Amino acid sequence: MSKFLKFTLVAGIAVSATATAVWSGEYGLGREALPEEIAAWDVKIMPDGRGLPEGSGDVWTGDEVFAEHCAVCHGDFAEGIGNWPKLAGGQGTLDRKDPLKTVGSYWPHLSTVWDYVNRSMPFGNAQSLTPDDVYAITAYILYSNNLVEDDFVLSHENFAEFEMPNADGFIVDDRAETEYAIWHGEPCMENCKDSVEITMRAAVLDVTPDEEGTETEAAAPAAEAEPVEAAATETSPEPAVGPDPELVAAGEKVFRKCKACHQVGEGAKNRVGPQLNGVVGRAAGAVDGFKYSSALEGMAGDGLVWDNESLAAFLADPRGFMKGTRMAFAGLRSDEDIAAIAAYLSTFGE
Amino acid sequence: MSELFKGKSTSRRAFLRGSVAAAAGAVTAGAAQAGTPDPLITDVQPWATGLGDGVDASPYGLPIEYESDVVRRNVEWLTADTISSINFTPIHALDGTITPQGCAFERHHSGAIDLKKEDYRLMINGLVDKPLVFTYADLERFPRENHVYFCECAANTGMEWAGAQLNGAQFTHGMIHNMEYTGVPLRTLIEEAGLDVAGDLKDKWVYVEGADASSNGRSIPMGKALGDCLVAFKANGEALRKEHGYPVRLVVPGWEGNMWVKWIRRIEVTDGPVESREETSKYTDTLADGTSRKWTWVMDAKSVVTSPSPQSPITHGKGPLVITGLAWSGHGAITRVDVSKDGGKTWEIARLAKEGEAKALTRFYLDTTWDGEEMLLQSRAMDDTGYIQPTKAQLREVRGENSIYHNNCIQTWWVRPNGEAENVEVS
Known part of the structure; x- marks a missing residue:
């Protein structure tokens, strides 16, 4: 470290001798970061709450905001759906088999919750929440862990006072003392054990992925590409029959926003949202095995069909078009994106 | 033999390879014992008569089709989806030490993003004399170094704690790759911004985050940051792959892969660890008594x-x-x-x-x-x-x-x- 300090000192002198009063590093590369730029990117929250913007949110607001933006993966009560993270529960399980690590049972700092929700959630629509939303969601997560009462209001003023239950549950890496000191020296080369028995076998557990499917999939495109192309030339003499390839390509990019919840294409399965093969032109709510919201089922019962028009209206404002939909997506602001998505989805048949 | 294997294909492949080898073995054995001549030798083969591909048949080459099973694989039940997920390097089928980028494992927390060099910015701020912004072109003007390092996910072999679980070296040990990186020492960039205002560096940290939605922020103690960390833009001689952080990623030699922040966009000198999600709720190691180790950065032998x-x-x-x-x-x-x-x-x-x-x-x-x-x-x-x-x-x-x-x-x-x-x- 001292060598380094000496080095900067020398560099500093050199700079002051040759350059103007403005600081410049050894290479003079890059430019000064502007305060607005730093404010835009430096959103980290320190464990003591430094970095928090002014704002507040209460548990009940949090309940609503959570239902709207988070529950689709984390469950209405932060209990987690399927393999998505459980955010509540698990207190007292850390020393048991398969501990349940949640915000309440495990996370040592509340700042981490605020920071992560603010910068990375909702999944697929990060950085869309207001500071008040984030305070409210954080308050609700605390409430679902029974750590606050339902009249709790979290704000930048009381944030630092909150102590997490597992704050003292961590120690700094101690492998040097507890492990390295023991696993050392000259290893045994002969007669190291009296007997060796197999005590467990992976084949018994039977959880290794089946490679066969992947192989078939990998082989399939090459085999299928030609017939499809041939069919296209035979049946579509006019070039303008299918959707505009550029629009489809644009739609594929826009679809990244949807991918967290929806699959499309060969082998697409229902995930958080239903698979979308053949969705354009299909009656709403028709995918087998997917549990739709009652809102969607209601509109499906009234004869809703997903054509370009209804899809556009839904994607522009999901909750405005379908009050009570479970689709936690804010909507697509641009008409071009909506047209692109529709074009992209229209390329996938049933 | 197949009932012993879940991977139907594992056994099937084993069987296929076995039978192929057995057949070839029989033939070669026969040839060696001066039995039936080997038609692969005695008959003129098509590849010895006709012509092969021209030079531009594949402007950027992929492995020949016969190696199509040497690919990354994912264990579907491990994660909720493939976007915040991991797959595994086919180490069972590779030799030597350098991992080709195309089959080197991927780990994303919010998917592999598209980020052009022209759109790339790297900010250094916090306790520095002058906060700076670099473009990709700026980075290429600093003196560069080349180093070969392994990158291992801290969770490699993590499914095996409670017992033998996954049947294949790819799945038990494949969260690792090893590449030759070209880049600028992190130290060079931090020094360019200046550390005079940081004062005593012993208790200072460097927080690094990526440009993707997860940002995957991690806190690195100053000693390591000024040590062997590299801000890399090439791997194995060519640009990083998108899935490994194109155009620029951090290399933190010997330390857990999660710290090798991809699409690195910000480096901040701080007066303490940020205690981000990735260094509290994840990448901490719970012991039998319920307490957990944190800051377990080094990957042991x-x-x-x-x-x-x-x-x-x-x-x-x-x-x-x-x-x-x-x-x-x-x-x-x-x-x-x-x-x-x-x-x-x-x-x-x-x-x-x-x-x-x-x-x-x-x-x-x-x-x-x-x-x-x-x-x-x-x-x-x-x-x-x-x-x-x-x-x-x-x-x-x-x-x-x-x-x-x-x-x-x-x-x-x-x-x-x-x-x-x-x-x-x-x-």
């Missing part, structure tokens, strides 16, 4: 036999056999690897293909003669700190079974007389 292994069975019968594998240590260079064929009763010293390099993969070989009997294959790595890779029992004794991360135990493959291998635990 580890090794695995990559062949024979469940996805790479012996197909040639008894006689000469090459046992091979990989060894590595985040503390330094591998100095020795031992191999046991009897589950750890007796050990032989393996041959290192090259002298071990610090924080990089080392290839080892045991050139041996197989008697056709069953084997319980193990390997045991030692590094230049004198550390000896522990058994799973030793690890469990200190940590219990809930650590998830940093499982560097000795692995056992049970090779049977038919040449097939299975992931097992032994007493």
